[in-house]
Each structure stands twice: as structure tokens, then as C-alpha cells.
Amino acid sequence: QITLKESGPTLVKPTQTLTLTCTFSGFSLTTTGVGVGWIRQPPGKALEWLALIYWDDDKRYSPSLKSRLTITKDAPKNQVVLKMTNMDPVDTATYYCAHRRAVYGDWDYWGQGTLVTVSS
Amino acid sequence: QSVLTQPPSVSGAPGQRVTISCTGSSSNIGAGYSVHWYQQLPGTAPKLLIYGNTNRPSGVPDRFSGSKSGTSASLAITGLQAEDEADYYCQSYDNSLGVFGTGTKVTVL
Numbered sequence: 001q002i003t004l005k006e007s008g009p010t011l012v013k014p015t016q017t018l019t020l021t022c023t024f025s026g027f028s029l030t031t032t033g034v035g036v037g038w039i040r041q042p043p044g045k046a047l048e049w050l051a052l053i054y055w056d057d058d059k060r061y062s063p064s065l066k067s068r069l070t071i072t073k074d075a076p077k078n079q080v081v082l083k084m085t086n087m088d089p090v091d092t093a094t095y096y097c098a099h100r101r102a103v104y105g106d107w108d109y110w111g112q113g114t115l116v117t118v119s120s
Numbered sequence: 121q122s123v124l125t126q127p128p129s130v131s132g133a134p135g136q137r138v139t140i141s142c143t144g145s146s147s148n149i150g151a152g153y154s155v156h157w158y159q160q161l162p163g164t165a166p167k168l169l170i171y172g173n174t175n176r177p178s179g180v181p182d183r184f185s186g187s188k189s190g191t192s193a194s195l196a197i198t199g200l201q202a203e204d205e206a207d208y209y210c211q212s213y214d215n216s217l218g219v220f221g222t223g224t225k226v227t228v229l
Binding site: 037039046047048049052060061063096101103104105106107108110111112113 | 122153154156158160165166167168172177209211216219221222223
């Protein structure tokens with residue numbers, strides 16, 4: 001059974017760097033085609049795709065946030081880390097990590113999400 | 121900012137059929153990327169509802185169905201039930217980058 005769980009700070013100050021960790025089980029990030037990604041959702045707003053890392057370390061980023069995002073993986077630890085620099089109050093959101101299936105590219109398993117508030 | 125456009129809301133009485141459109145362009149849905157749909161109940165993470173345009177994961181009732189044509193896709197809910205009241209999002213790829221729809225709130229009258 002696939003599970004994912006996000007961890008990290010619940011409160012960050014403006015201009016700080018946010019570091020979120022996704023710890024997963026039930027699959028391997030060394031399996032061809034598999035990916036893990038990050039999606040966020042500001043309170044009361046729509047989902048926003050942020051970043052994706054594939055089994056072969058290929059990385060993709062949202063064009064609007066690319067300069068602020070870094071996604072990395074530690075396959076043996078079953079973890080994916082997302083860093084977002086220069087946090088702003090508009091970045092307040094629930095951040096989800098999710099498992100991307102190889103064949104169709106859908107997100108079939110999601111973490112519970114973690115609410116990150118940006119405030120001084 | 122989203123490149124996939126959905127109606128903000130749709131509503132229907134129990135038992136009725138409702139559809140949600142997802143309009144894209146030639147760089148995403150029209151480029152051949154599959155469309156997936158997610159249901160999000162209040163306070164919970166999104167749940168995969170339809171994948172690969174038309175396929176239902178195990179456990180999803182067959183009153184949910186998906187279709188795709190050209191640069192658009194649709195989600196249909198037949199026999200609307202109270203528990204279907206939720207937010208629904210389409211998702212695809214645009215030049216290999218993930219994109220979500222603007223989201224649609226389904227209200228059961």
C-alpha cells in the first residue's frame with residue numbers, strides 16, 4: 001500500500017526558505033517512470049502544481065515559481081525534499097506531495113497535506 | 121494562472137446528471153496529454169476519480185465518467201448523490217509540466 005506524508009514547519013517568516021520533506025512507502029523512486037511531486041492549495045483556492053521529480057532524477061518546475069524551487073530525492077531513504085526560497089504571505093497554503101504513476105501521469109496517491117503559514 | 125478552465129460551480133438535484141467541462145489548448149489537452157479528474161471533499165486531500173481520460177480507479181462508482189475531445193474534457197456525474205458535493209479538478213500536462221484546472225464546486229440541491 002502506497003502512503004506519503006509531508007513534514008516541515010507550519011510557520012515561516014517572510015523572506016525565509018521553506019523546506020518540506022515527503023516521506024513515502026509502498027513504492028520505489030528507482031522504478032522506471034515513477035515520480036513524486038508537490039502541489040499546493042492556498043486557503044479557499046484551487047490546486048497549483050509546483051514541481052515533480054522522476055525516478056531518473058529528471059526535474060520539472062512550475063514556470064512561475066521555477067526560480068524559487070528546488071526538488072531533490074533520496075531514494076534509499078524514500079524521501080523527496082522541496083525547497084522554496086524567499087517565502088511571502090501569498091505562499092500560505094496547504095502543501096501536498098503525491099505519487100505520479102508511470103503510464104498515465106496521474107497522481108493516484110496523495111499525502112494528507114501540511115498547512116504552511118507565512119507571517120512575521 | 122491555470123491554463124485549464126472549469127466552470128466555478130454546477131448544481132443539480134439528487135438523481136440528476138451534471139457535467140463539468142475542462143477547457144485547454146493545443147499545448148496541453150490538444151497535444152494529446154491525458155486528462156485526469158480529482159474529487160476533493162472539504163478538509164481532505166484530493167482523490168483520484170478518473171485517469172487517462174476515461175478510466176475509473178477501483179472503488180470509484182460507475183456513475184462517474186470522463187471523456188475527452190480536441191482541446192477539452194468533461195466529467196459527468198449521473199444519479200447525483202448528496203455525498204458527491206465536493207470540489208472537482210481536472211489535471212493534465214502542458215509542455216511536460218503539470219497543470220490543474222480552476223476547480224468546480226458541485227452543489228447537490
